[in-house]
Amino acid sequence: MATVIDPASGPREAIMDAAVHLFGKQGFSGTSMRDIAKAVGVLPGSLYAHIASKEAMLVDIVDDGIRRFLDAVRPHIVSGATPAERLRAMVIAHVSVVADNPERSLVVFHQWRFLGDDNIQAAIGKRRDYEQAFIGVIEDGIKSGTFRATLNRRIAVLSILGALNWTPEWLTPNGALSPEEVGGVIADTLFMGLRG
Amino acid sequence: MATVIDPASGPREAIMDAAVHLFGKQGFSGTSMRDIAKAVGVLPGSLYAHIASKEAMLVDIVDDGIRRFLDAVRPHIVSGATPAERLRAMVIAHVSVVADNPERSLVVFHQWRFLGDDNIQAAIGKRRDYEQAFIGVIEDGIKSGTFRATLNRRIAVLSILGALNWTPEWLTPNGALSPEEVGGVIADTLFMGLRG
DNA sequence: TTTGCTAATAAACAAATGTTTGTTATGACA
DNA sequence: TGTCATAACAAACATTTGTTTATTAGCAAA
Structure with missing residues (x-):
């Protein structure tokens, strides 16, 4: 039986959630990729395995x-x-x-x-x-x-x-x-x- | 007779007007000092003679x-x-x-x-x-x-x-x-x- | 154990950022 | 003419920016 994976639990979703939070609070230009990486608990470059x-x-x-x-x-x-x-x-x-x-x-x-x-x-x-x-x-x-x-x-x-x-x-x-x-x-x- | 200078015509006012325009359109973080300088028609460093x-x-x-x-x-x-x-x-x-x-x-x-x-x-x-x-x-x-x-x-x-x-x-x-x-x-x- | 996949790391890149510094042009007034 | 204030220039600074690349850890299936 194929494991049913919660579609909202992957690393990509964690990144997008952090981005929503920070873009809302600080604005798009006021948020750096390093801000997002820190919120997710990951190094900046790691984000690009999941987002373009x-x-x-x-x-x-x-x-x-x-x-x-x-x-x-x-x-x-x-x-x-x-x-x-x-x-x-x-x-x-x-x-x-x-x-x-x-x-x-x-x-x-x-x-x-x-x-x-x-x-x-x-x-x-x-x-x-x-x-x-x-x-x-x-x-x-x-x-x-x-x-x-x-x-x-x-x-x-x-x-x-x-x-x-x-x-x-x-x-x-x-x-x-x-x-x-x-x-x-x-x-x-x-x-x-x-x-x- | 002392020349009456329009208080809204100095270089500081031109800079502030450009800043209002750009901050409103692009946001504070989305606006660089170089953007403002270009709008005023001046080099970036020149701004600091008029604003802190x-x-x-x-x-x-x-x-x-x-x-x-x-x-x-x-x-x-x-x-x-x-x-x-x-x-x-x-x-x-x-x-x-x-x-x-x-x-x-x-x-x-x-x-x-x-x-x-x-x-x-x-x-x-x-x-x-x-x-x-x-x-x-x-x-x-x-x-x-x-x-x-x-x-x-x-x-x-x-x-x-x-x-x-x-x-x-x-x-x-x-x-x-x-x-x-x-x-x-x-x-x-x-x-x-x-x-x- | 080996293979293969996912995900993260470490390090670096060129460009853009806010700001500082020393110097130079311009014109009003003595 | 020389003096002085205003305003701009030219160049550089340390940091931060988005992004890329090569490499490594973890883990499931064969």
Whole structure:
């Protein structure tokens, strides 16, 4: 019987985890390969048996990170639920992905600038798709009368994504509220606003 | 008659402007002194006749940036207006500071991690003061019945600041709306929420 | 024991980093 | 004219950077 190896337990995964942590905390340029090697407990040159280059690590981290957000949100974009329910589910899904690893989210949101030109363009394209998914749901809600017709769609979406993209700065995986609860509270705040 | 020299026209100001631009675009660690020197049109060593060190530049930029936000918002925190009016004025003031120089705001929001320990603590303290100013106004609004009593104060404030701190990513100084108008729209969105 | 594979080491490379030093050009004022 | 301050240059410094290469240890299967 073939031994079932935990796919997240190899040396490559240990290296990538350390890279996510350090890129999130110190930034891509602020992190040296020696920093990563020290965190893993290995000499710098040893890393290159498992990864191609420093930038290839960033590509992997950002691509994988973006995919997690898209995969988590996608099922709710066009579900049969009402626009308000769909948007709420998208907000909760987004917050859950952040909470799963806030440092990875910091890399996704802030370190993509250090990708090569091709990968930058790909990342910007996916971010635009992501924004468009939110805009679509909001427009559905306006059409159905659930959301205010006087909304500035663009600024509303950018404000929502701003609130969501700021969460890795303060969200702690072990807080009093679960990620789903936090997402629900944020959704309530955005839906109903401040005034009662 | 003494010649009146524009205080923003010296070589030191040119260097600091280039540093703001590059730190905002490439990050502190991603920017070399040679990058800055090239942007100014000078050899690297020449910079040190005008600035003490790379980190001293960052200290100056972040301190000055934080001060701009505090100065812009402070007069509205305890004005005689209603809580809703005060919060609206604070949001508009914040957006106006961002619009004045989005790159400087990016440095303030994301590069403070590269300060020395003492300056990091000082910056965190000022950020806490800033958050507290928004929390205070929201609590006033809850007490006076203007804002929903069911609000989660902390999450509401972090969502507001998230929306505001994301603006340097998309705000362009020459957009169709003035910074004040954008701030007003954001304030409306936050006050009334999405549903009508 | 030998073979073969995985993973790590040790050492070095060229290039880039922040910074310092001694010197030189420029122009205002005496 | 000579003096003085400002600002830049030219060259170098010790370190740190990402990466490569040749070699060695550990261990499972034959």
